[in-house]
Amino acid sequence: MTRPQAEAWVPIDDRGLAYGDGVFETVLVRDGMPLLWPQHMQRLAEGCRRLGIPMPASGTLDMLPAQTGPGLKVLKLIVTRGGGGRGYQTPAAPEPRLLWQAADFTPQPRRWWDGVRVRHCRLQLGMQPLLAGIKHLNRLENVMARREWDDADVAEGLLCDSQGQLVEATSMNLFWLRQGRLETPQLNACGVAGTLRAALMEALPIQEVATGPQALNDAEAVWLGNSVQGLWPVARLDDADGNPLRQWLLGDAHRGLQGEAHALLGYPTASAD
Known part of the structure; x- marks a missing residue:
């Protein structure tokens, strides 16, 4: 089961850290409401499909923008394949890791x-x-x-x-x-x-x-x-x-x-x- 982590220590065997084996999204969020959310989720799903990483549950992802709080924020989502495997060989049953972070944003x-x-x-x-x-x-x-x-x-x-x-x-x-x-x-x-x-x-x-x-x-x-x-x-x-x-x-x-x-x-x- 993929559990979102707002602040996490990423182990050295995480394949996203070691090989870039994962995908990410940066989403503009206004007062807890994400902009272009369907497009972001579609691209995230396509990236997971191509890499063969199980897509986090939509319910898990959908609850994250509301947690960013008021104002204009950038929500960054990272999905890695998790740990495991041998070298470049991927694990037979990956346990993906979902990381997220929200930061204040001021446009230019x-x-x-x-x-x-x-x-x-x-x-x-x-x-x-x-x-x-x-x-x-x-x-x-x-x-x-x-x-x-x-x-x-x-x-x-x-x-x-x-x-x-x-x-x-x-x-x-x-x-x-x-x-x-x-x-x-x-x-x-x-x-x-x-x-x-x-x-x-x-x-x-x-x-x-x-x-x-x-x-x-x-x-x-x-x-x-x-x-x-x-x-x-x-x-x-x-x-x-x-x-x-x-x-x-x-x-x-x-x-x-x-x-x-x-x-x-x-x-x-x-x-x-």
């Missing part, structure tokens, strides 16, 4: 209103279709990519896969408007299929495309988004050395998609200048 509204500066990363994501889309615990590629810059003016870094195709930012999904079409990278080989991305794709005609970073040169608007931070319009794009490649003036197009996203999260939207 200036990034909503003024837009953000982003850059390309040198690191390329490895391609593994079996793990594509799910939020597994092995995020070393993202950690290494985030180490590429320490300039506080740069909000995020964009990642391509080993074939040079756009995938995502280090912790956010990527969207753009090109020739009147809303587009987002295909995530068939790597990357995380975000829950805000999923909700927006259910509501809007956003096309998944396989393309290199040159697509952003032709974009009328670019955004980064996730289910915690909301949607950040991109005002400036740099190369991996910090040289500017493209700048955008924020307008109606930026605010339109932002409004759709923020309505899902209870965040405000700036009016276009």
Whole structure:
């Protein structure tokens, strides 16, 4: 039986600690009510299915958001395979471990209103279709990519896969408007299929495309988004050395998609200048 632990000592044989053998979710919770909860639970279930980890009972998971208390919080859920097995061999009957933590959260509204500066990363994501889309615990590629810059003016870094195709930012999904079409990278080989991305794709005609970073040169608007931070319009794009490649003036197009996203999260939207 999986028992949730808010504060836990994780034993050294836990497979999530040793091998990244598990999945996680980060959920925005407003006064005890989780946002995009069905999408988070769907992705968690898919991650558990692909890894062969028993999914915690829905009743166990559903009771956790109410325990975060009043105000705006981020609820982090971690499901590992637990202990056991021999080396990489998994145990025949895993006993998964469910860990959770809630933390106060304050969004960054200036990034909503003024837009953000982003850059390309040198690191390329490895391609593994079996793990594509799910939020597994092995995020070393993202950690290494985030180490590429320490300039506080740069909000995020964009990642391509080993074939040079756009995938995502280090912790956010990527969207753009090109020739009147809303587009987002295909995530068939790597990357995380975000829950805000999923909700927006259910509501809007956003096309998944396989393309290199040159697509952003032709974009009328670019955004980064996730289910915690909301949607950040991109005002400036740099190369991996910090040289500017493209700048955008924020307008109606930026605010339109932002409004759709923020309505899902209870965040405000700036009016276009």
